[in-house]
Amino acid sequence: MPPLSSDPCLFRRRRKDARPAELLEAALTLFVEKGFSATRSEEVAKAAGVSKGTLYLYFPSKEELLKAVIQHFLGAEIEAGIQEAAAADGPTAQAMEQLLVAWWTRIYEGPASGVFKLVITEIRNFPEIGDFWVERVVRPGEEIVSGLLRRGIARGEFAPVDIDFAVHSMLMPMILLCVHKHSFAACGIAKELDLDPVAFMKAHFRLIFTGLQARPAESIPRAAA
Amino acid sequence: MPPLSSDPCLFRRRRKDARPAELLEAALTLFVEKGFSATRSEEVAKAAGVSKGTLYLYFPSKEELLKAVIQHFLGAEIEAGIQEAAAADGPTAQAMEQLLVAWWTRIYEGPASGVFKLVITEIRNFPEIGDFWVERVVRPGEEIVSGLLRRGIARGEFAPVDIDFAVHSMLMPMILLCVHKHSFAACGIAKELDLDPVAFMKAHFRLIFTGLQARPAESIPRAAA
Amino acid sequence: MPPLSSDPCLFRRRRKDARPAELLEAALTLFVEKGFSATRSEEVAKAAGVSKGTLYLYFPSKEELLKAVIQHFLGAEIEAGIQEAAAADGPTAQAMEQLLVAWWTRIYEGPASGVFKLVITEIRNFPEIGDFWVERVVRPGEEIVSGLLRRGIARGEFAPVDIDFAVHSMLMPMILLCVHKHSFAACGIAKELDLDPVAFMKAHFRLIFTGLQARPAESIPRAAA
Amino acid sequence: MPPLSSDPCLFRRRRKDARPAELLEAALTLFVEKGFSATRSEEVAKAAGVSKGTLYLYFPSKEELLKAVIQHFLGAEIEAGIQEAAAADGPTAQAMEQLLVAWWTRIYEGPASGVFKLVITEIRNFPEIGDFWVERVVRPGEEIVSGLLRRGIARGEFAPVDIDFAVHSMLMPMILLCVHKHSFAACGIAKELDLDPVAFMKAHFRLIFTGLQARPAESIPRAAA
DNA sequence: TATGAATGAGGTTTCATTCAT
DNA sequence: TATGAATGAAACCTCATTCAT
Numbered sequence: 001m002p003p004l005s006s007d008p009c010l011f012r013r014r015r016k017d018a019r020p021a022e023l024l025e026a027a028l029t030l031f032v033e034k035g036f037s038a039t040r041s042e043e044v045a046k047a048a049g050v051s052k053g054t055l056y057l058y059f060p061s062k063e064e065l066l067k068a069v070i071q072h073f074l075g076a077e078i079e080a081g082i083q084e085a086a087a088a089d090g091p092t093a094q095a096m097e098q099l100l101v102a103w104w105t106r107i108y109e110g111p112a113s114g115v116f117k118l119v120i121t122e123i124r125n126f127p128e129i130g131d132f133w134v135e136r137v138v139r140p141g142e143e144i145v146s147g148l149l150r151r152g153i154a155r156g157e158f159a160p161v162d163i164d165f166a167v168h169s170m171l172m173p174m175i176l177l178c179v180h181k182h183s184f185a186a187c188g189i190a191k192e193l194d195l196d197p198v199a200f201m202k203a204h205f206r207l208i209f210t211g212l213q214a215r216p217a218e219s220i221p222r223a224a225a
Numbered sequence: 226m227p228p229l230s231s232d233p234c235l236f237r238r239r240r241k242d243a244r245p246a247e248l249l250e251a252a253l254t255l256f257v258e259k260g261f262s263a264t265r266s267e268e269v270a271k272a273a274g275v276s277k278g279t280l281y282l283y284f285p286s287k288e289e290l291l292k293a294v295i296q297h298f299l300g301a302e303i304e305a306g307i308q309e310a311a312a313a314d315g316p317t318a319q320a321m322e323q324l325l326v327a328w329w330t331r332i333y334e335g336p337a338s339g340v341f342k343l344v345i346t347e348i349r350n351f352p353e354i355g356d357f358w359v360e361r362v363v364r365p366g367e368e369i370v371s372g373l374l375r376r377g378i379a380r381g382e383f384a385p386v387d388i389d390f391a392v393h394s395m396l397m398p399m400i401l402l403c404v405h406k407h408s409f410a411a412c413g414i415a416k417e418l419d420l421d422p423v424a425f426m427k428a429h430f431r432l433i434f435t436g437l438q439a440r441p442a443e444s445i446p447r448a449a450a
Numbered sequence: 451m452p453p454l455s456s457d458p459c460l461f462r463r464r465r466k467d468a469r470p471a472e473l474l475e476a477a478l479t480l481f482v483e484k485g486f487s488a489t490r491s492e493e494v495a496k497a498a499g500v501s502k503g504t505l506y507l508y509f510p511s512k513e514e515l516l517k518a519v520i521q522h523f524l525g526a527e528i529e530a531g532i533q534e535a536a537a538a539d540g541p542t543a544q545a546m547e548q549l550l551v552a553w554w555t556r557i558y559e560g561p562a563s564g565v566f567k568l569v570i571t572e573i574r575n576f577p578e579i580g581d582f583w584v585e586r587v588v589r590p591g592e593e594i595v596s597g598l599l600r601r602g603i604a605r606g607e608f609a610p611v612d613i614d615f616a617v618h619s620m621l622m623p624m625i626l627l628c629v630h631k632h633s634f635a636a637c638g639i640a641k642e643l644d645l646d647p648v649a650f651m652k653a654h655f656r657l658i659f660t661g662l663q664a665r666p667a668e669s670i671p672r673a674a675a
Numbered sequence: 676m677p678p679l680s681s682d683p684c685l686f687r688r689r690r691k692d693a694r695p696a697e698l699l700e701a702a703l704t705l706f707v708e709k710g711f712s713a714t715r716s717e718e719v720a721k722a723a724g725v726s727k728g729t730l731y732l733y734f735p736s737k738e739e740l741l742k743a744v745i746q747h748f749l750g751a752e753i754e755a756g757i758q759e760a761a762a763a764d765g766p767t768a769q770a771m772e773q774l775l776v777a778w779w780t781r782i783y784e785g786p787a788s789g790v791f792k793l794v795i796t797e798i799r800n801f802p803e804i805g806d807f808w809v810e811r812v813v814r815p816g817e818e819i820v821s822g823l824l825r826r827g828i829a830r831g832e833f834a835p836v837d838i839d840f841a842v843h844s845m846l847m848p849m850i851l852l853c854v855h856k857h858s859f860a861a862c863g864i865a866k867e868l869d870l871d872p873v874a875f876m877k878a879h880f881r882l883i884f885t886g887l888q889a890r891p892a893e894s895i896p897r898a899a900a
Numbered sequence: 901t902a903t904g905a906a907t908g909a910g911g912t913t914t915c916a917t918t919c920a921t
Numbered sequence: 922t923a924t925g926a927a928t929g930a931a932a933c934c935t936c937a938t939t940c941a942t
Contacts, residue, residue, distance in 0.1 A: 033349055037262030041937060051903050053939085062937065120408045121346045124258055130414035138418060165428035168420060173397035179404075183345045189355035193363060195393060203390035211436030241926070266912065276928050281913065483799055487712030491916060501924050503918085512916065570858045571796050574708055580864035588868060615878035618870060622848035629854070633795045639805035643813060645843060653840035661886030691905070716933065726907050731934065 020058050022048045024072045025111070027065050032114035032182050036066055036122050063126065070119060070129055073111045077103070078140045085144040092152035093209040100145070101201050104174045108197055113178035120179065142167050149212075158212040170208050174201065245283050247273045249297045250336070252290050257339035257407050261291055261347050288351065295344060295354055298336045302328070303365050310369040317377035318434040325370070326426050329399045333422055338403035345404065367392050374437075383437040395433050399426065470508050472498045474522045475561070477515050482564035482632050486516055486572050513576065520569060520579055523561045527553070528590045535594040542602035543659040550595070551651050554624045558647055563628035570629065592617050599662075608662040620658050624651065695733050697723045699747045700786070702740050707789035707857050711741055711797050738801065745794060745804055748786045752778070753815050760819040767827035768884040775820070776876050779849045783872055788853035795854065817842050824887075833887040845883050849876065 026047035030039045041062050045055040059065040081103045088095040107113055123129050145167045152158040177197050185194060251272035255264045266287045270280040284290040306328045313320040332338055348354050370392045377383035402422050410419060476497035480489045491512050495505040509515040531553045538545040557563055573579050595617045602608040627647050635644060701722035705714045716737050720730040734740040756778045763770040782788055798804050820842045827833035852872050860869060 035260055035262055035346060035350065037260055038350060040935085052937090053903050054901080056938070057901070117345070120342070120404055121260060123408050123414070124411055125260065125263060127412045127414065130409065130412050134415040134418065138415065142418075161432065162428055164420065165425050166432065168425060169398060169429045169432050172401040173394060176397040176401045176404075179345055179401075183348050184355065186349055187352050187355050189348075189352065190359040190363065193359065193367075195389065200390050200393060203387055204394045207386065207391065207394050207436040208432065209436075210439045211432040211434075214435045214439045244926090265910085277912090278914080278928055279926075282926070287912070485710055485712055485796060485800065487710055488800060490914085502916090503924050504922080506917070507922070567795070570792070570854055571710060573858050573864075574861055575710065575713060577862045577864065580859065580862050584865040584868065588865065592868075611882065612878055614870065615875050616882065618875060619848060619879045619882050622851040623844060626847040626851045626854075629795055629851075633798050634805065636799055637802050637805050639798070639802065640809040640813065643809065643817075645839065650840050650843060653837055654844045657836065657841065657844050657886040658882065659886075660889045661882040661884075664885045664889040694905095715931085727933090728907055728935080729905075732905070737933070 019048070019050065019054070020068075021072075023050070023055060023058055023065070024069050027069045028073055028111055028114055028118070031066065031069060031122075032118050033186070036062075036118070036125070041065075066118075066122065066126065067129060070115055071132065073115045074133070074137050077107050077110065077112045078137055080106070081144050082140060085148060088148060092148060092155060092157045093213060096145075096148050096152070097202070097205045097209065099148075100170070100174075100205055101198065104177075104201055105198055107174075108178055108181065114182050116175055116178045117182045141171065145170060152212070159214065161212060166208075166212065170205065173204055177201070244273075244275070244279070245293075246297075248275070248280060248283055248290070249294050252294045253298055253336055253339055253343070256291065256294060256347075257343050258411070261287075261343070261350075266290075291343075291347065291351065292354060295340055296357065298340045299358075299362050302332050302335065302337045303362055305331070306369050307365060310373060313373060317373060317380065317382045318438060321370075321373050321377070322427070322430045322434065324373075325395070325399075325430055326423065329402075329426055330423055332399075333403055333406065339407050341400055341403045342407045366396065370395060377437070384439065386437060391433075391437065395430065398429055402426070469498070469500065469504070470518075471522075473500070473505060473508055473515070474519050477519045478523055478561055478564055478568070481516065481519060481572075482568050483636070486512075486568070486575070491515075516568075516572065516576065517579060520565055521582065523565045524583070524587050527557050527560065527562045528587055530556070531594050532590060535598060538598060542598060542605065542607045543663060546595075546598050546602070547652070547655045547659065549598075550620070550624075550655055551648065554627075554651055555648055557624075558628055558631065564632050566625055566628045567632045591621065595620060602662070609664065611662060616658075616662065620655065623654055627651070694723075694725070694729070695743075696747075698725070698730060698733055698740070699744050702744050703748055703786055703789055703793070706741065706744060707793050708861070711737075711793070711800075716740075741793075741797065741801065742804060745790055746807065748790050749808075749812050752782050752785065752787045753812055755781070756819050757815060760823060763823060767823060767830065767832045768888060771820075771823050771827075772877070772880045772884065774823075775845070775849075775880055776873065779852075779876055780873055782849075783853055783856065789857050791850055791853045792857045816846065820845060827887070834889065836887060841883075841887065845880065848879055852876070 023044065027039075027044045030044055030047060033039075041055055042052045044065070045052045048055075055065070059068060081099075084099055084103065088099050119129060119133055123133070142164075146163050149158065149163055149166055153160050153163075177195075177200065181197070184190065248269065252264075252269045255269055255272060258264075266280055267277045269290070270277050273280075280290070284293060306324075309324055309328060313324050344354060344358055348358070367389075371388050374383065374386075374388055374391055378385050378388075402420075402425070406422070409415065473494065477489075477494045480494055480497060483489075491505055492502045494515070495502045498505075505515070509518060531549075534549055534553065538549050569579060569583055573583070592614075596613050599608065599613050599616055603610050603613075627645075627650070631647070634640065698719065702714075702719045705719055705722060708714075716730055717727045719740070720727050723730075730740070734743060756774075759774055759778060763774050794804060794808055798808070821838050824833065824836075824838050824841055828835050828838075852870075852875070856872070859865065
């Protein structure tokens, strides 16, 4: 029998190491569901299986917990997106569609989707959140898409549209989809109005790319035309 | 001589009649800014220029105030949209662009924009809100757009796309624009990333209509093609 | 047609004169039902058919209203009892029974019964009440009964018992009957336990008088006997 | 060596176990003194030596505290009375006098006396109280006395009076004595009118038993006789 | 490290009282 | 005289945070 005592308490040690992540997960779920103010810190502790006091061993205040939640859950998917974008190859529209659908499906289905709602909700109360949100999420995310768009325009695959506007036309519905998942969809209200998110993503990107690929002349007739 | 005396107190009466609207406006501003939970009812009262107690003469509880706020600020713009949509004439894309830009510019600039953020934030805590939100906002709004889209497809102006998806591609950025106005934009964060909302609306609708007007064959090449 | 205007406003005048009594009646009912603290002054006003402000034209505060209520409703029945007691004639037990049953039936059925509950409930919060209560109710009431008891003893009709104790044995159930009317009986709780109050009064006085008329020797055997 | 460590904190544990009783005692005193409505929950807490918040760790609301108070202080004395009544032996009047004086002296002197005033005062506001009051206090109390009365009548010791009326003639002064202790007597008002409660109890029961033991023929002459 | 009893500032709501009309 | 809108002190209750164990 191996000596158990070499680690004073392996089980406790494991629990201890896992605690912060468990607390962050519980906090994310509850903050997204009820909002930061309406969530009691004891609820978070209980959802993570610990007592009120323990929460304060890991986070000095509820507000710090909020900031930690946002920092913890935003990074990974953006990083992954950047890597995959760099590897995108072949016809730009096709590559982008594949990339963006895969990437946003992961975001939509993972915890990051909740962070969008949380940040939108709380940023005016805690503006410090804004800085790293822009730096770590907004700017990298936009750069992934704008880089590929620029490539498509440079190659003559896309019409020379305003890059910023096009990026927003592409991504805003993705973000709202995430927000929707944690507001209306989570209520089970108006189910007949619900979209299949992945099917919508595909249809949306195809519609946008169709618009980008059309020669301007074909597009909407001006009053003057 | 007109009968003046039927009203015992004209000044007080005027104040009394105006109070609910003043309180609703103050409440909307604060609820959108700080969230429902984080807004103290006394703050609302003070912002409306009355005392704590007066608020409760007009609304029986903070929660009822929230519901009244949402009901009060959503109706007008939707109604207006319906009327204008019925009058839309001429080439569908052109008519829609004019209609939607005008309509959403008004929504974006008026108090209704804040209601989107508020509803997204609070609907899970007060599911009763959902019912009239769907009935009075979501469904009418979608019908305005889907009706015109169907007309465009019937006339052969648009490709026969999935109507629901297209409606969402068109409107989701509008909604997120409203939400953005009251979260990131209101913080003054990352100003260099801000869009001019009306210019974006125009570019967005044009991009979408371009996509809708293109014949399918022109659109994104499939891997199999 | 007689000139109506000789009295500026006869109807209003009448109302005005009746107001204090109407308010006092409403206040008594509500104070007895819910307690002084738990009764809102607006409720009293509404029950009397006037507005909150009007109440304060007649009584300077809620507390003064309470005192006025107690003063207003306690006097009459005691006065009447004294007069009737003086006129009581014939065999003392018989005369007392008739007097007491009639007297307490009126008290039980009239507003004075509520005042007992009210005074018991509130005297510790407003000790000023106590002085005139003792002077105007307790002492006169006891004197009516003790006077007759003394007469009965002097005439040899009753055994020479302790007068004070006998008075209390006679009257305490009367008072508790009044209190009961406004607590348990008013709830409709345990109806099968309810007594017919007048029948009980008769039975009670007869039992007491029987005890008073018995010669001591007949009474309860002592341990030493 | 006994296992000490199973209890994480003996001192705190002791306090925690004692808290409800301490709070109930403080609440009884204050509710009886000032009435339920007029007692602030913070006063109760302070009287029990804890802070406002602590009260709410043990009782979910002020109203639940009231119900708990009434339940807590009524049971013991009734139980004891039942036991003693069952053991009562010898001549019924003598046995009853001993039993009732001892029993009601304990009630009068202990906390149960206050509960009478409290229940009378609050039952109309909280009718739920009525059910267990009737079941646990009124009915058992009446049965103790009516059982012994029936025995006395069956043995020919008492005249065949109406049992219910006699029970009330006996007990109502006891109850009013308790109420009096917490209203007039507690004010120090009209001290010259105060009775010695135990002496009164004895005199009262003796008077009643004398009445019960007299043959009806001896009793009050009717007008018709 | 973990607990949960305790705190008390602060939130929502009520209500006695005032006062302009 | 009568009203009822308005006030703000004070009530009930919550909850982030602390700390003794």
